[in-house]
Amino acid sequence: MSNSFLYVVTVLIWGSTWIAINYQLGDVAPEVSIFYRFALSAVIMFAFCYLKKMPLRFAPKLHFQLFAFGLALFGCNYYLLYNAQGYINSALTCIAFSLIMFANIINAKWWFKTHISSQVYYGGALGLIGIITLFWPQINTVELSQTTLTGLAFCIAGVLFASTGNMLSMKNQKMNMPVLPATAWGMLYGSIFMFVMALISGKEFNFAYTVEYISSLLYLSLFGSVIAFGCYLTLLDRIGAHKASYSTIMFPAVAVIISTFVEGFIWDGYTVIGLLLMLLGNLVVLSKTKAKKQIQTETIVTQSIVTQTPAVTTAQKA
Template sequence: MNKDRPDHAAFFLMAFTVLLWGFSWIVMKHLSHLIGPFDLVALRYAIGFLVLFVILLASRQSLRFPPFWLTLGIALFQTTAFQCLAQFALIAGGTGQVVMLSYTMAFWVLLFAWILLGDKPTRRHVLGFVLAAVGLVAVIAPWEGMSGGVLSSLLALLGGASWGLGVVLAKMLFQRHPNVNVLNLTAWQMLLGTLFTLPLSLGVPQMAIHWGSQTVVGLLYMGVMASAVGWVMWMMVVQRVSATVAGMSSLGVPVLAIIFAWWLLNERPTAVELAGVAFMLAGLVVVTLAPVTRKKLS
């Protein structure tokens, strides 16, 4: 039995990733009337792959494919299924609930990490997750009715579960292959995400892309910052801390998205939503600072 100690570098990486991804929801909302959802996913990952591929070539790092099955699983669940199910959910229902339900990923990570990695949650983890769950419910406000209905909510939850499984598969890969190059792994993840999304991009009816400076700048942010930089930093977080802590840190993204929407889009949160944000932040702090007890499964 051992305990994970706080990793200050990982906390910095978490904070910067949350910042990039929190702002990305504002960019995606702005792009929603300029490009179809699956075209956006395919193009952001294609741009992300090209950026990482150039960096790998320039730095003369290996282009060898990482451990096959785990890399394929990460790309399928964490990269493709999460984003595409979220986009399907956005088509069927409201944005707010979709975002928040997608980020139930943190709770799915807790379950999958316990089952697959033997990361048994401590009492402090349970306390943190209860606080975060209360906050999440307050922000979603199901008593006001779920915009878009059951289908949208189910798709968003499935997206969150897919990402949660992908996080645990990534942690499993780093445990079994500690010398894996994160930049190389993320580049292949971006390429596979592009290829897996192309059938949806080509086969699902969408609006025509309205090319212009706003579309280009938005795609560059989503491809370079949110995808290439964001996913590399996220994988470094998963590599350095427990899957449970990594998953919980993602709850900072919807919290920051609410703050950015308030600041930049004048979408003023209600008192209940602000209370929910406070509970989510409290849960985030409790779980991030709690040690993880690892019990190896026989």
């Protein structure tokens, strides 16, 4: 699959999961719902890998890394962000979580010595300003109280765990661990963590036998976890965490469009300006730099000379 396809699928699915998450809230505790989600996702992922004859056995020492990967990305990350919702509104949570792009930039440079071009910083800044503009009517009245600071602290901690999980996924792939089998183990370990946290918190392991709850659980498990994470974690290795994580900034754009049709959301000037800034930032981050284009052109010309094939024909085929 092309990088563009993986990116679009990730944005569309994760941008639409908000409505499914809304159907999960109610009679069942969030920690328990997250446990159900990733336990089911792990079963689906293991079954798929088994049918495709993908390697599922890893050396015992690698399971320590897989455990850390699952704990960070599928356990602590979700636990902290769901807890943040009890202190601040979803708009502020969304803005805080969008900082994962900058956390990934720092971690990518620290973990893998990744070179980050200036356009990534500019695009990320545009995207962040776009999200703040989009949600300005919901956040301009928020007071910087102890409750707000607590919620933001939960968010920042969740972002740091998520970014660490991103780095561990990239490390898994650099150690030749296939994405899907490694993710299956990560989801299993993440679901075990959520199970333990639900027990410690004294949550009841009940279940809502309604069409809304069951259908949203299936959607979040299959599409929101198995497919979306499969696409996103593949992108991490292909285009880098700093670029792949811009997809998190695009989620609100998809959510707003869906809300327009599902909930009758009314657009205003903040909506238009915010979305335009987010789209512009997306173009800036993912566009190829002039230097990279020049290198690719020179490579094509060199290859055409070596193979005695006209450069124009080679470029057209490429």
